Amino acid sequence: MSPSADAAAPASTSAPPLAPLIAAQLNYLISHSKPPIRVGQIWSGCRNGRHSDRFTLSIPFCLDYVHWDVVYNALSPKVAPDVVFGPDDEGFHPLVDYAEAGNGDKSCLACWDCRDPKGLLALVQELRELYVEYHKKQVAKVDDARVTFELSTVLSKEGIEVCMVPSADRPDEVKFAVPLLDADFDFTKLVQGCPWRVPQKIHLQVIFPISRSSSYSSVPSAPRLKLISTPDLKSLFSVEDVKLPPWSNGMCLAEYLPALEESLNLLVVEASASIGARRRFIEALAPTFGRPIEADPIFCKRATVLSISGIFTFLVHFAIPLQFPKQQPVLTLQSSQHCNADGTPITSPPINDYPWSPRWDQAEMVERIYDFLTDECQNFKKFCSDAITQQK
Secondary structure (H helix, E strand, O other), rough: OOOHHHHHHOOOOOOOOOOHHHHHHHHOOOOHHHOOEEEEEOOOOOOOOEHHHEEEEEEEEEEEEEEEEEEHHHHHHHOOOOEOHHHHOOOHHHHHHHHHHOOOOHHHHOOOOOOOOOHHHHHHHHHHHHHHHHHHHHHOOOHHHHHHHHHHHHOOOOOHHHEOOOOOOOOOOEEEEEEOOOOOOHHHOOOOOOOOOOOOOOEEEEEEEEEOOOOOOOOOOOOOOEEEEEEHHHOOOOOOOOOOOOOOOOOOOOHHHHHHHHHHHHHHHHHHHHHHHHHHHHHHHHOOOOOOOOOOOOOOOHHHHHHHHEOOOEEEEEOOOOOOOOOOOEEEEEEEEEEOOOOOOEEEOEEOOOOOOOOOOOHHHHHHHHHHHHHHHHHHHHHHHHHHHHHH
């Protein structure tokens, strides 16, 4: 398994192109896979071959990635590919196990059609489902009373994944990846015009140390807990700012999750409401500063207005935090008339020491900022002039 999602290697640019039938299946996989799958190295199985016929896929699993090599034969592109799994999964024999269970005829390989672009996606989805179940069985073999109990109480939750976390310098651990909120919770409904192309999710990562004991110790050590979300969700809601509830002695996941999910529901509702508050703040800029020349129309996290003081013209950039109005916008002034030695417009340091109260309505917030900038712009003008003088 890779150490992080960023470890997936970029697709090779020096390899020959994939055979057309293979390329069609890979392109369909990339376009339609949920969760998204990354393509790593692409290469040819033949020296000086005209076409590449194998590549590495980085498959999301248990809040990490596993790397599988997909091996076609460019000389026989109609034949289904082979899949080579990682060195840590020598015991994973999905097709053999599938056949022994009497489900071999249900595999997509039983009716493989090389001209169906959906074939590779169906194969990867099938193998991933079997891989998830394989790791559940591996964890179930662990001789740890608490892990056994946790498995018996939370595995029924839809979408949960578990795996072993081997380590050379500390005892082995078991990792749970627990999806939070309802399985059908749709974040896009909270954001008008939302640009997200894939479903956004929040997971709780829970790592239990293995005690190798057949019964609970008097005070079992608390697991390591961490919230992890899909990257795009940070535009609306940052899980890094969430304070997790404490884990009490003797607690289990079935007890811990309800309070956490209730708290997350409230925070997500607040995050959605904050978009409306930020939008009203941006709209309130127009009567005082004039219509913004630039603004974030979806998440409303930034806006820029053009201001004039005498003959001095400058821009005011508003960076509006997710916690608005509890946290005030950060202002940055940018001169339209002064540039540094590199030709870049001179800007002020970030400003957030102006009068502010989250209880003011948006119009008063804007008026207070305007009054503050009436004096501050003179300081910024002098700052720009001094910077130009120092360059000479």
